[in-house]
Amino acid sequence: MRHHDLVVIGAGSGNAVIDESFAGLDVAVVEEKWFGGTCLNAGCIPSKMLAYAAHVAETVRGAGTYDVDAELRAVRWRELRDRVFGRLDADREEGRRGRVESGFVTVYEGRAHFTGPRQLRIGLPDGALDISAEQIVVAAGGRPLVPAPVAASGLPYETSDTVMRVDAPPRRLAVLGGGYIAAELAEVFAAAGSSVVIVEKEDRLLGPQDETVAERFTELVRSRYDLRLGREVTTVGGRPGALRLTLDDGSTVEADMLLIAAGRVPNSDRLNLEAAGIRTHDDGRIVVDAHQRTTADGVFALGDICTPVQLKHVANREAEVVSHNLRHPHDLASADHGNVPAAVFTRPQIASVGATEQDCRDRGVDYLAGTARYADVAYGWAMEDATGFCKVLAEPGTGRLLGAHLMGPQAPTLIQPLVLAMALGTDASTLARAPYWIHPALTEVVENALLDLGL
Template sequence: MECDVLVIGAGAAGLTVASGAAQMGARVVLLERGEMGGDCLNYGCVPSKALLAAASRAQAMRDAGGFGIAGVEPQIDHAAVMDHVADAIAAIAPHDSQERFEGLGVTVIRAHGTFTGPRTVRAGGQDISARRIVIAAGAAPLVPPIPGLDTVPYLTNETLFALRDRPDHLLILGGGPVGLEMAQAHRRLGARVTVIEAERAMGREDPDMAAGVLERLRAEGVEIAEGARAARVVGGEGAIRVEAEDGRSFEGSHLLVALGRRPNIDGLGLEAAGIETGKGAIKVDARLRTSNRRVYAIGDINGGLQFTHVAGYEGGVVLRSILFGLPAMARRDHIPRVTYTDPELAHVGLTEVEARAANGDRLEVVTAPYARNDRAIATRQTTGQIKLMVVKGRPVGATILGAEAGELVAPWSLALSKRLKLSDISGMVLPYPTLSELGKAASGTYFSPRLFDNPWVKRVVRAVQRLLP
């Protein structure tokens, strides 16, 4: 079989390339050994956000008192909650289905692919030759060799959403975004939850902003043990104990391993294609090409940022290269990330620490609190703030803690992508009352001292007033 573009993996990255290339006239073959839609649809973004939505409804019933409505403890049917999760997956699945892509003209082969040469892959008993090959095989849950872990039943994001019964006490290894999202969701749905983090929970994020998330989770009853590196796991079904290096011990009924993901490079036959790897991932250049210039690697498998939106973005970059021969290169400075806890924590660009290290005294940090936003006050969502990192009038980073932070970070991703100035943001006219006004308020905070505390501005205004008829 011969084609123009061979795509290995039908997750977000692979589907972006396959659909775009096919619709623009290329002959495309798509290989997928597992579920169409990949991790995001089946085990990641979609089911986790559906579970978080159910948990949010439960918590709203408890917290209704502030609105003059009697708060009540919700009656939760965990199996029905998981049915809701399954419904969300099923509703989106047709968009990623084999039938849809075959309708676009893609040849879909549901089999594992292995390189047999620089331009050839064997899959499903067929040898496929392609002008360009895109590896988008994704990643799998990272399960480290903790002594005893292989002797007890444990969950990962690939098995968590199959639970029909609520865990009595969920232990979570890992205090990153996935661990904390699932911690809050399960706590709000009635489980006891303990998060066990080897270093600092949300260690990648701005410490001041991350503290707001951790404070809320602890207030809701989630135990978060930081500096607790797991040394051993013992027990069996329904009774698992994690022992930390410092002597602390944590007991629960279920164990979720949420310690990151490892690229799926095994079994691809990369050596036969002359494709180099490093640090457990496929090496790529700025154009996302491997050491074999006819082969690209996009999404989680190249060791970069492991987000669905990054996978889709990289798919678009590769399409420009393989279809039009354009020297398209991937950027990283405008890529946002969001932790979907309540409150949400969103970020794009440089953190305050990174921006200060890169810019020194040129950096200005401005903030605007949710507590001064009229919509936040009306909806009792006043926890949080927006923090902007600004250099010579241009934002270089934005961090948002609070309600709908994932939505509010979008214009800042655009600002960094297009290198806009804060004056462009402050010049927007926004509907009132909305949370989106927070961004404009932060921009106003930057300009206020320059306008209102500047004696030269006041002198000019007075002079103009004397001259005006």
């Protein structure tokens, strides 16, 4: 049995664990699908590259708002797709090649599962290989959840893993799910010319967002998509290219293509974790402590397979923590998941950090809410924006920021001063009054929301 000092299962954020400080060790990386993980190959990066092109297309379509005569002739989907994935696939291969040629990292391209404490079996094209290690990092990520009626139908469907690489946008796209993945990909394909139907079991889209954001976004996109809210798919019929979804109220949806964006599940069920003594939560996530250690000695975990916040920047932070802790077992670091910012790259864009209003109510937390509209600042006038807003939540008396939520252009950038303030303990009044806020920049909407707290 080949023995290594360190084995990392998963070459997404797991790949970031290993740097030159490990060069004196015998290190191995096991990856069954693609280097760079979901983010590079089928997630954050390609979806945002496509979303930016969609935004450009919609800007041209709406140019008349700004007294500009312009006409959108086409979104050249195949050229767009090839540009995006031509770059990303090259980055993936460069990353893989860099590991192979590093001189201290052995790359195993196959699926691994535990056979005992710190022992693995890897399925390779030419058979199985058993290895062991002093330390193991599990960073095997997650995968799209496929609802039972869809899986049972035997009919074709797409997920976020596959849909961005299709040869052409469908004439009719049915999207099952109402979260951020569904919203972003619906935006991309609508801009490319698809007629979109969204089927979502909740009564509004983007349910985990602050209630005001979720309500207003849902109303804004009603004119763009056929929304079937509060509904679930019971059966999928028809034939490839001509699908028929039957919903729980008896209504039907006809579609050429079905996109499943109903959530994700961790890949823990594929690893035989019991053999290693690694416990999981009820939802399948691996149990880790504050230092990313699992319940098995010498085994760490990071990213979507264990984290409660399944975002790339969280996985990257956890990779930094694991990298440090592998080398410094007597000076352990930890990751703080208390106020993790997130963004949705739709039209309009959305960004959030911390508590929502419904969180505060559910927890019995006293709070103040301050709001400001894009339409009330000068740059909002320039943009002719009538829907964007910023909401900040703060603790009465102290002004401690509890949460912040933006919907509108540049939201993922505008929220960063609020993220910094929450991380550094700067109260709302100080943040509003101590720094200069550029006039007439769009950041004034953040300043005005802070002032609206009345602190």
